[in-house]
Amino acid sequence: MRILALILSLTLAGCVTTPVVVATPTAPRPAPGPVVTRSPTQAAQSFVQVVEDVMPVARAACNARTQGVRCDYLVVVDDRMNQPPNAFQTLGRNNQPVVGFTLPLILSARNDDELAFILAHEAAHHIEGHIARGRASARSGALVAGALVAASGGDAIAVREAQDFGAFYGARRYAQGFELEADSLGAVLAEQAGYDAVRGIMFFQNAPDPGTRFLGTHPPNAQRIANVRRVVGR
Ligand SMILES: [Zn+2]
Known part of the structure; x- marks a missing residue:
């Protein structure tokens, strides 16, 4: 699975509405609230692993449950740190399903289960049409x-x-x-x-x-x- 870090300027309603203060390298996240418990490197490695585990399952479910719909998901990361933690699903060029995460969301997930659930949730939006x-x-x-x-x-x-x-x-x-x-x-x-x-x-x-x-x-x-x-x- 290829992961692109791109800037998305889509006007979409995302699925994860968490207007929490996001930690930046110079501004530690204040407590209480979701706490960044993993380093950016750990979070990135987790995300790659979760994508590799979840997306084949999502693709198979998409193929089994839909007709005339593309199931070759593209997973993208909006790497702007000033964005809110968010994830979304949309349709890209030629109706290719796209699932996007903002980097602050990847960093604010506390464990792989949270990342996997949010990714699967976005993939499911596409399967459900x-x-x-x-x-x-x-x-x-x-x-x-x-x-x-x-x-x-x-x-x-x-x-x-x-x-x-x-x-x-x-x-x-x-x-x-x-x-x-x-x-x-x-x-x-x-x-x-x-x-x-x-x-x-x-x-x-x-x-x-x-x-x-x-x-x-x-x-x-x-x-x-x-x-x-x-x-x-x-
Ligand atoms: Zn949603």
């Missing part, structure tokens, strides 16, 4: 909302505003469900790759909890942890 399903949901949300306002006599501006809100609402409506789906499949993939998914999702135990915010993109941390425990039967 969440990008396409999110777009479809946004499109149908825009259609329905625009049609409702038009039917009630709204002018073009009102229809347009309704379409924008409908698209936003449509995209958000399923976001939390997508996260739980990615957690569930990701847990299975991580365990198949030899990692402990319950230990892995504990990464989120100390992360800021998105709570039950209306239209939030992520479920509460406790719900995610309970879901993974259930999936792996613990």
